[in-house]
Amino acid sequence: MTIPGTSSDTRADLYDITFVGAGPVALYGMYYAGLRMTKFKTIDMLEEIGGGLMALYPEKYIFDVAGFPKVMAKDLTRMFKEQACQYPHEFRLGEKVVGLERDKDGIIHLITDKGEHLSKTVVICAGLGAYIPKKLEIPNVERLEGAGIYYFVRRINDFRDKNVLIVGGGDSAFDYSMMLEPVARNITHIHRNDFFAAHEDSVRKVMNSRVRMKFPFWEVKSIEGEDWVRRVTIFQSRTGEEETLDIDAIVFNIGFLTSLGPIEDWGLELEHNAIKVDSRMRTNIEGVYAAGDIVTYDGKLKLISTGCGEVAIAVNNAKNYIDPKAKVSPGHSTDKHELAQKKWARKQAQEHAHQPSEKKE
Numbered sequence: 001m002t003i004p005g006t007s008s009d010t011r012a013d014l015y016d017i018t019f020v021g022a023g024p025v026a027l028y029g030m031y032y033a034g035l036r037m038t039k040f041k042t043i044d045m046l047e048e049i050g051g052g053l054m055a056l057y058p059e060k061y062i063f064d065v066a067g068f069p070k071v072m073a074k075d076l077t078r079m080f081k082e083q084a085c086q087y088p089h090e091f092r093l094g095e096k097v098v099g100l101e102r103d104k105d106g107i108i109h110l111i112t113d114k115g116e117h118l119s120k121t122v123v124i125c126a127g128l129g130a131y132i133p134k135k136l137e138i139p140n141v142e143r144l145e146g147a148g149i150y151y152f153v154r155r156i157n158d159f160r161d162k163n164v165l166i167v168g169g170g171d172s173a174f175d176y177s178m179m180l181e182p183v184a185r186n187i188t189h190i191h192r193n194d195f196f197a198a199h200e201d202s203v204r205k206v207m208n209s210r211v212r213m214k215f216p217f218w219e220v221k222s223i224e225g226e227d228w229v230r231r232v233t234i235f236q237s238r239t240g241e242e243e244t245l246d247i248d249a250i251v252f253n254i255g256f257l258t259s260l261g262p263i264e265d266w267g268l269e270l271e272h273n274a275i276k277v278d279s280r281m282r283t284n285i286e287g288v289y290a291a292g293d294i295v296t297y298d299g300k301l302k303l304i305s306t307g308c309g310e311v312a313i314a315v316n317n318a319k320n321y322i323d324p325k326a327k328v329s330p331g332h333s334t335d336k337h338e339l340a341q342k343k344w345a346r347k348q349a350q351e352h353a354h355q356p357s358e359k360k361e
């Protein structure tokens, strides 16, 4: 007998796990979903996988991922992808999930701008939604966006031999300083507070580099330039001291406004613009899990490493939800890897004999 939404329900269009988002956290989740021999699909509204790593900072070095002393975001994405795609997988890119409903049989319907997807469980790894950079409200900022004013560093080469001003005291601002230091003609880095939010070691490295640090209480007063940024006046807000610098690239990194967009209307319990989860990464909707930047719980850190740990918990609990006979703990990958690969190959061969082919990446 087929019980809807359970492991005995094998309809072709019904997936075991569907990931909303194809950022680093979902990609790592895909690896576990394959290891646990589930049928899974990954949907992202962007045309490219990698989430924030590819959309915001592909050429930034990341220093705090377990096992990688230093790795460029686009290289890390390539390795996440390689790990994720070793098992049968399906990407739906350029497709935005706008609705989530759980029907009376426990099947979850994900409604997108292109159609509908059915899944026994869903793991939401949608990050912070849209990243909208905070902007300074001073003349010329909006007019010179794309003409020397940046909010992200996507291509290091854009800054080669430029006089660069970095504005901000968080990790990304310091990472950008370190990343551009070898290529820029010179870098001035200013921060308006008397403390840094960045890691202590990042601050130390920048302080010891040829970056000229203006701190504390330094802010941008005015920006000049007709068709491109040419000069910037900075000031010390306590003493009134001013300096005018020849600058041809400013990187503002003063925070982001985030918006969950349609996810706000899915009936999920939210707190501070994030989805509340328990220690098994369950949301308040049965069968719906969440991981990565989009979740909140006591002690949450928004990092790639923590997101990866969370999605491992989410996927293994989703497996146990779909098939209560399956253990939550996956064991170690070395025990499971070859066995899973062989079983997948057998399962694929059987399914291909019975089903029409679907859109695969």
Ligand SMILES: Cc1cc2nc3c(=O)[nH]c(=O)nc-3n(C[C@H](O)[C@H](O)[C@H](O)COP(=O)(O)OP(=O)(O)OC[C@H]3O[C@@H](n4cnc5c(N)ncnc54)[C@H](O)[C@@H]3O)c2cc1C
Residues within 6 Å of the ligand: 020, 021, 022, 023, 024, 025, 026, 043, 044, 045, 046, 050, 051, 052, 053, 056, 057, 061, 062, 063, 064, 065, 095, 096, 097, 098, 125, 126, 127, 128, 129, 131, 172, 175, 261, 262, 263, 291, 292, 293, 294, 302, 303, 304, 305, 307
């Ligand atoms: C400038 C900057 C520098 C950073 N540096 C570091 C660092 O050095 N180390 C570190 O650990 N972390 C860093 N972070 C944080 C890190 O990028 C995040 O922790 C990580 O990207 C979270 O991964 P995620 O998969 O949860 O979300 P994301 O990477 O944000 O991916 C979410 C994906 O979900 C998709 N999505 C969202 N809503 C929908 C929807 N409704 N339908 C379909 N798709 C949807 C998005 O398009 C996106 O691709 C940095 C962040 C920024 C902004």
